[in-house]
Amino acid sequence: MTQEELQALVEQVSLDSFGKAFRHRAVFNARLKTTGGRYHLNDHHLDFNPAMLQHGQEVFVGIIKHELCHYHLHLEGKGYQHKDADFKALLAKTGGSRFAPSVTKKVTVQRYQCQNCNTVVERRRKINTNRYGCGNCRGKLLWIDTRTLVR
Ligand SMILES: [Zn+2]
Ligand SMILES: [Zn+2]
Numbered sequence: 001m002t003q004e005e006l007q008a009l010v011e012q013v014s015l016d017s018f019g020k021a022f023r024h025r026a027v028f029n030a031r032l033k034t035t036g037g038r039y040h041l042n043d044h045h046l047d048f049n050p051a052m053l054q055h056g057q058e059v060f061v062g063i064i065k066h067e068l069c070h071y072h073l074h075l076e077g078k079g080y081q082h083k084d085a086d087f088k089a090l091l092a093k094t095g096g097s098r099f100a101p102s103v104t105k106k107v108t109v110q111r112y113q114c115q116n117c118n119t120v121v122e123r124r125r126k127i128n129t130n131r132y133g134c135g136n137c138r139g140k141l142l143w144i145d146t147r148t149l150v151r
Contacts, residue, residue, distance in 0.1 A: 003027065020072055024046070044074075046071060068096070110122070113144050114133075
């Protein structure tokens with residue numbers, strides 16, 4: 001997504017979900033590490049974390065809505081902070097995200113161990129151990145556990 005596409009997307013989401021124009025700048029800021037976006041009270045521009053795009057368009061639009069809640073409420077002199085009732089109500093109404101998803105990706109895997117050579121195999125889905133054997137020795141795999149990994 002280019003800078004211009006981001007600007008156009010924020011303007012579109014503002015019109016579609018808030019019925020109001022976004023009249024300032026929306027920019028990518030790669031220095032944002034754990035937050036999805038940031039609203040600047042002084043000049044009203046919005047920063048967005050480009051790493052959040054990895055979560056897909058729907059999640060990213062949720063982040064845009066969250067930042068637009070800060071933006072519109074602040075400009076209208078209403079409660080624009082997370083703790084404010086105005087903010088909570090507008091966030092719920094527009095379907096904005098409550099928290100930015102983490103940049104690191106969590107993956108749940110099924111772990112199997114070969115009964116013959118003890119190799120541990122990770123798979124995203126459960127496998128039929130009667131049909132699929134160990135990649136090394138074709139030995140019988142036994143399910144061990146399910147783990148959530150951070151990648
Ligand atoms: Zn916020
Ligand atoms: Zn094996």
